[in-house]
Amino acid sequence: MLCIYGAYGYTGELVAETAVEAGLDPVLAGRNGARLADVAAANDCEYRAFPVEETGANLDGVDTLLNCAGPFVDTYEPVVDACLEHGVDYLDITGEIAVFEGIAARDGVAADADATLLPGVGFDVVPTDCTARHLADRLPDATHLELAFAGLSSVSRGTALSALESLGQGGAVRRDGRLLHRPVAHATRRVPFADRERTVTAIPWGDLATAPWTTGVPNVTTYAAIPQVARLGMRGSRFLPSAGLRLAKPLLQTLVERTVEGPSERRRERGRAEVWGEARDERTGESVQTRLTTPEPYALTADAAVAAAERVLGGDADPGFQTPGGAFGAAFVTDLPGVSGFDDL
Ligand SMILES: NC(=O)c1ccc[n+]([C@@H]2O[C@H](COP(=O)([O-])OP(=O)(O)OC[C@H]3O[C@@H](n4cnc5c(N)ncnc54)[C@H](OP(=O)(O)O)[C@@H]3O)[C@@H](O)[C@H]2O)c1
Known part of the structure; x- marks a missing residue:
């Protein structure tokens, strides 16, 4: 049961x-x-x-x-x-x-x-993890993975509260098998999603933990397509003192609890998300890419x-x-x- x-x-x-x-x-x-x-x-x-x-x-x-x-x-x-x-x-x-x-x-x-x-x-993480697996099946000796998604336009209370938990913790990447700290939004790149090309911003997504288990690839970077204003806000937050962020957290939690509801049924039915990934073998220069389109994330x-x-x-x-x-x-x-x-x- x-x-x-x-x-x-x-x-x-x-x-x-x-x-x-x-x-x-x-x-x-x-x-x-x-x-x-x-x-x-x-x-x-x-x-x-x-x-x-x-x-x-x-x-x-x-x-x-x-x-x-x-x-x-x-x-x-x-x-x-x-x-x-x-x-x-x-x-x-x-x-x-x-x-x-x-x-x-x-x-x-x-x-x-x-x-x-x-x-x-x-x-988080089924489409990106299966993308990682698909890429590693095609390029088994890959040394680097880059994974990106677009389409998380409306979030639930729980997702917003979970994101607040990591407020002030900065960004991360996986390098040589180790999870390393990076400044929040430390990198951007252009990605050819199935519907259109977008700029994506590095964020610490769950695949930094799961993709090495799934594929054995020791270097992983994860990105999301987020509005430019959010990217600038994330970068600006690097300069805020961590004590200030700690003080702001309870206020933001209350705000989320009172105002965030999650996507409507109509939005869930109509929304789509895009996923893209690339595996590279740094030693040979070989690389493969793939992409997926999925229903709305929830x-x-x-x-x-x-x-x-x-x-x-x-x-x-x-x-x-x-x-x-x-x-x-x-x-x-x-x-x-x-x-x-x-x-x-
Ligand atoms: N992997 C993904 O892509 C994905 C997709 C959707 C959601 N999520 C995650 O799933 C979680 C829930 O999201 P949601 O949209 O359902 O949020 P939600 O509407 O706020 O619901 C959260 C649920 O968790 C319960 N809960 C929270 N803390 C608890 C605790 N300490 N002990 C017992 N129950 C507790 C809540 O119960 P009370 O009301 O009693 O606190 C409520 O039932 C979030 O962490 C979110 O990030 C992940």
Whole structure:
């Protein structure tokens, strides 16, 4: 049986609806019993209300748990620990680098517990991770990967709060296998997405943690297409004192909690996202590129998370720490509804 934790959040509810439509009959979970009861009634599901610290006592009959409660830095540890203790497979929709790294560190424990740990089964990182896998399949000796996306135009409360968690932490790249700090928005480049060319800005996306696991490529840079004014704002924030950023954080959190709602159903149905990647072998100068077009990021997240949970429930993923492209191959993303690609260059 599948348990969806965080099922009354913006994305958790979408995931729960998608899982029910797929015939999975999940048990819904989260810490607020009243909000959970409403979502469970609307989807005709069983529910269990408990805080993350009590996950272990609530796993009866659960084979796979899909965590949708974020920021994940606040939730993943007790949930992962309980899953490992009870031999339950764990998935989530994090995009937080520290969370990927924390979960990857439990690879050996998970293998011993015969449990799969598969974080990042949303827009971050399914399309980019499968793109990385596709590129590495084409150029197995690649030394460098560059990954970019466009189309995250409207975000949910949880995504904005998760992004605020990293306020003031700057940027990052992966070099020679090591995660290195860089100033925020430290690089830009032009990228030929399938619909049109855009300037993209370096941001610390989850693939900095996952792509080396998926491909073995030790150098990774990740970019997003963001408006020029946002890029200038990000660069300007480098000069703000970190104490000032710390002081501003609670105010920004309150603002997000009061004002951010997430994309409307119409926006989810009509929106698209573009993904591009390049693998290079610095020793030979050889390089390959590819691109994908996907549904709107939250719509893709619900489909990808449920498809990944179905595959894990079906025994398709090995025990231990896994990445989407590593566990299921590059075609995992192109098999999702509404995804077109890979368009190789
Ligand atoms: N990978 C991707 O591409 C992708 C896509 C979508 C979302 N996400 C991530 O998913 C997370 C949720 O996003 P959302 O849009 O659903 O946000 P949301 O609407 O704010 O929902 C967040 C959910 O998490 C729960 N939660 C938060 N902290 C918790 C804690 N300490 N213990 C128990 N439950 C907790 C909330 O419960 P309460 O209301 O009781 O606090 C709520 O149910 C965010 O981190 C977001 O970045 C990732």
